[in-house]
Amino acid sequence: MTDRLRMDRVSRFINTLNQARELGLTVSDASEEHLVLCLPYSEKIIGNPDTRVIHGGAITTLMDTTSGSVMICALPEFELCPTLDLRVDYMRPAEPDKPVYARAEVYRMTRHIIFTRCEAYQEEGETVAQCVGTFMRIGKESTPKAYRDLITGGAE
């Protein structure tokens, strides 16, 4: 599978998630080992109007989506993996008016569980938040074939 194909699959997947579309999440980079998604700045997700800093909830959604999609890059076939848990550490507030990126990787994959880690950062490279997550493998058959084909692009 090429990185282009990985990016296409993840783009199609996050486009089926209403909340990801609502936040304007896009795919920045993908390889077998990692995935980078981008959350653009917007006024509607501000948590503190005095500082205009976006709310941690939007960062949690960015990191949950990135960690929950990184296995699409690692697995040959698409399977939906529900989140078991997330642990997010907020290192510093995200600077307003700038996008936040999240870079996730799978650091251990077993038959039933996928362990991920993810870092959220801004262009200057300073870490905004860190997240570790575990995801459950419920098997590709748990997801309807039509939906799997939509993500993998059918014949591809």
Place this chain on the structure above:
Amino acid sequence: MTSPEILRHTQATGDFTRMLESVPYARFIGLHCDRFGDDLIFRLPPKDQNLGNPILPAIHGGVIGGFMEVSAAIYLMMSQDTFRMPKIVDFSLDYLRAGLDRETFAECHLTRQGNRVANVMITAWQKSRSKPIATARAHFLLED
């Protein structure tokens, strides 16, 4: 936002409309809050834009997290008598059941409050409180 007047109004009337209106992210996900005596129940009505998994369909896990996070911050503001959004340090979230496309509730509990840090437990449920969809724990930094 930094208006102590809104906090006083909320405390006096138990009407959270103005307070929640002042936090864009709370508006974005559609958060509501009701007071019953001293207890606060946070409520997230069903909303298409909050969905993740389109097959079930289910609320995006991140929205459930954000809902619990913003609820904990508001809960802490009310118990602290301060109108500054407390700074979240970390957030640990366990997903127990799929959050289906229906009304979701959350309640918070202040486990421990020290001089600088507060520990808050949050539980979220849908049809029955005895079947939580998620539990979370958050640490907040209290500013002087």
